[in-house]
Amino acid sequence: MKKLFQLLFHRIIIIILLMIIQILLLVGMIWRFNQYFVYFYAICYVIGTILLLQIINSSNNPEYKLAWIIPLLLVPIFGGLFYLLFGLNRVKxxxxxxxxxxxxxxxxxxxxxxxxxxxxxxxxxxxxxxxxxxxxxxxxxxxxxxxxxxxxxxxxxxxxxxxxxxxxxxxxxxxxxxxxxxxxxxxxxxxxxxxxxxxxxxxxxxxxxxxxxxxxxxxxxxxxxxxxxxxxxxxxxxxxxxxxxxxxxxxxxxxxxxxxxxxxxxxxxxxxxxxxxxxxxxxxxxxxxxxxxxxxxxxxxxxxxxxxxxxxxxxxxxxxxxxxxxxxxxxxxYVQPYLDIPLDHIATGENVYLNMIYKAEKYIYITSPYLVIDNELITALSAAAQSGVDVRIITPHIGDKWYVHAVTRAYYGPLLENNVRIYEYIPGFIHAKSFVADDSCGVVGTVNLDFRSLYLHYECGAWLYGTSSIAEIRDDFLATLEKCWEVSLNEHRNISWYRKMGRAILRLFAPLM
Missing domain, CATH: 3.30.870.10 (Endonuclease Chain A)
Structure with a gap:
């Protein structure tokens, strides 16, 4: 009984109940105005149109915009409401x-x-x-x-x-x-x-x-x-x-x-x-x-x-x-500490990565638990690989969140098609966030290759140039490859149609995960 009592009054349970109550109240308010549905829908449509214009003209990442535009168009009442609650990342x-x-x-x-x-x-x-x-x-x-x-x-x-x-x-x-x-x-x-x-x-x-x-x-x-x-x-x-x-x-x-x-x-x-x-x-x-x-x-x-x-x-x-x-x-x-904060609306972490990718001449090796990236990173990685740079990425074989792992695999296609080599760490989950390029520079930090790390979270990292640790990062990457399975383009293409469909849908809303 004591354990049951503790469970029922655990902070998580209370928070979930309060959140559900708030959602039910919002739904109830909308239902209450059901008799005035035509007027209510018209108001929501106008608000949705204004929000749509605001999203399109914002400086946000295009994929983040698209992830919010779709629910706004499909469900104008709830889409606009949830964007006002969760989509406006305003800074005081x-x-x-x-x-x-x-x-x-x-x-x-x-x-x-x-x-x-x-x-x-x-x-x-x-x-x-x-x-x-x-x-x-x-x-x-x-x-x-x-x-x-x-x-x-x-x-x-x-x-x-x-x-x-x-x-x-x-x-x-x-x-x-x-x-x-x-x-x-x-x-x-x-x-x-x-x-x-x-x-x-x-x-x-x-x-x-x-x-x-x-x-x-x-x-x-x-x-x-x-x-x-x-x-x-x-x-x-x-x-x-x-x-x-x-x-x-x-x-x-x-x-x-x-x-x-x-x-x-x-x-x-x-x-x-x-x-x-x-x-x-x-x-x-x-x-x-x-x-x-x-x-x-x-x-x-x-x-x-x-x-x-x-x-x-x-x-x-x-x-x-x-x-x-x-x-x-x-x-x-040399070592340069760096940080990434949402207060300045500058994607510093992503741009540090992009600079390394575009300036790599021989190779760039990347380790990340997630591969949920925007068009800029896809283009940079693809251009580097097509230019003859050895671009390799290690991701987990066992994911910590099934839906994020599915989205990670959804991003393999365009990269594999452009000669980027992708490996999955067979023994389990790989949580490291490291870049190393040309035996000259590297990064070890907290910035994942996903939208939350790149745009929403407070992050940090150490950029390394000419240090002995750069060779250690490279050697560790190559040693880790021996425990990995390389993903081939044919294997990626030959997955079942329903998995392709599921990944495509999840990828559409990847910026909101």
């Missing part, structure tokens, strides 16, 4: 103004010293690479750094081991920002270290996304962390009100230790990421460990999000570690 003016103020502090914290010199050095080595650096600087206000050593971590188990080692060495602060945290082997052992370090007097902070952790953490888990001396922020607490603001989730994964060491990549803090729990077969994920100046860039990135979420505005120079600008053991090449 106050949020934008606050972010601009915080970004000025970010600029003051990360620029200066040798940042201009670093760009000059890169420009001498490769004008194309320097253009990428300038693009990221203009969009993210984050420079490229030297004096940074990078270590590529090819599995969640490796990242977990290295993370615990570095956490134990923390002396001043530990900052952590994650989309998913779940109680279990991984998080419990990390939490033990965090609580102990907080008790020793370190500034320990944790930020997690409320929707990402809704099924993995108890309600008001932040209070538990605060009781352990750990400062905690819940990003965009989920309120059961029909609204589009919950489209914008904090999908980033950042750990900063004393501003000297940081981790980022695809790995969340849950047991499936280290294969302590079998969820979708073997879970393949990756991360990057940065030691040196670039770690300070990620630290500032965390602080800006912390201030933006918590409504604080502090001096970041207080957290600046000693030794900025000094060489570190294992240093090689």
């Amino acid at each position: 003016k106050s949020d934008k103004e606050r972010y601009i103020r915080i970004r000025e502090k970010q600029i003051a914290a990360v620029y200066g010293g040798g940042t201009a010199r670093v760009l000059e050095e890169i420009d001498k080595k490769s004008p194309a690479a320097a253009n990428q650096v300038r693009y990221i600087e203009n969009c993210c206000k984050m420079p490229a750094f030297d004096c940074t050593a990078s270590e590529y971590l090819s599995l969640g188990e490796l990242m977990f081991s290295r993370l615990k080692e570095e956490l134990e060495k923390a002396e001043r602060y530990i900052f952590m920002e994650y989309f998913i945290i779940e109680e279990g082997v991984m998080w419990d052992s990390i939490l033990e270290i965090l609580a102990r370090k907080a008790k020793e007097g370190l500034d320990v902070r944790v930020m997690y996304d409320d929707l990402g952790c809704m099924f993995t953490l108890p309600y008001k888990y932040d209070k538990k962390l605060e009781s352990l001396g750990i400062k905690c922020v819940v990003f965009s607490p989920f309120v059961p009100v029909l609204s589009s603001r919950f489209n914008n989730r904090d999908h980033r994964k950042i750990v900063s230790i004393d501003g000297k060491v940081c981790f980022t990549g695809g790995i969340n803090l849950a047991d499936e990421y280290i294969n302590a729990r079998d969820k979708h077969g073997h879970w393949k994920d990756t991360a990057i460990l940065l030691r040196g100046d670039a770690a300070w860039g990620f630290t500032v990135m965390f602080l800006t999000m912390w201030d933006f979420t918590r409504g604080e505005e502090r001096d970041y120079t207080y957290y600046r570690p000693e030794g900025i600008g000094e060489p570190v053991p294992g240093e090689q090449g």
Whole structure:
């Protein structure tokens, strides 16, 4: 009885019930006006036409527009209503103004010293690479750094081991920002270290996304962390009100230790990421460990999000570690942290990928859990492959969401027809988000190849140029190919007609998934 009572009053059940009630009320209101159907339909038609014009003339991605135009035309009453509730990704003016103020502090914290010199050095080595650096600087206000050593971590188990080692060495602060945290082997052992370090007097902070952790953490888990001396922020607490603001989730994964060491990549803090729990077969994920100046860039990135979420505005120079600008053991090449936010309506993550694809000369290898992409990426990948560049993509063989996995496979056709080679990871689910090209540049980050990551979520990544970790990413990709099945164009074409139909329908609404 106790378990049944807990289940009935679980936060998820309450939220679902409240959402259903709201939908029923909306349907009831429409039904109530049934006697005035002609007038009501005419009003909805006019509103739908206005919304249609607004969608067509907006700066949104064309496929996102199409996904909303179809329900507006087919079901003008409900289509217009749901677009008003979920399709208008408006940014509050106050949020934008606050972010601009915080970004000025970010600029003051990360620029200066040798940042201009670093760009000059890169420009001498490769004008194309320097253009990428300038693009990221203009969009993210984050420079490229030297004096940074990078270590590529090819599995969640490796990242977990290295993370615990570095956490134990923390002396001043530990900052952590994650989309998913779940109680279990991984998080419990990390939490033990965090609580102990907080008790020793370190500034320990944790930020997690409320929707990402809704099924993995108890309600008001932040209070538990605060009781352990750990400062905690819940990003965009989920309120059961029909609204589009919950489209914008904090999908980033950042750990900063004393501003000297940081981790980022695809790995969340849950047991499936280290294969302590079998969820979708073997879970393949990756991360990057940065030691040196670039770690300070990620630290500032965390602080800006912390201030933006918590409504604080502090001096970041207080957290600046000693030794900025000094060489570190294992240093090689350059690292540029970057972020992607929905506040500026710039698809920074996608454009970083596009720049790498268009500038690749020999090869570009891509790993992504999803392949739900727009026409720009399809065109870029196809053009590169048709130009003789070796374009290869690894996706999962076992999906985490059946409908997204079906949409991923729906995108194989136009790519295979243009000589892009696609592989599926047979042992299970691959969650890594990495690009590597020509043995010269690479990316490890949180940006999936899907519409939510590319346009709606808060994301981050590390762009690498001339680092030793680039060869490690390449070698890991080639080793992973040995555990993959290559998808052929004939096999893709010879699937059953009903699967083709289902995938085609799902692909039509892919931007809304």
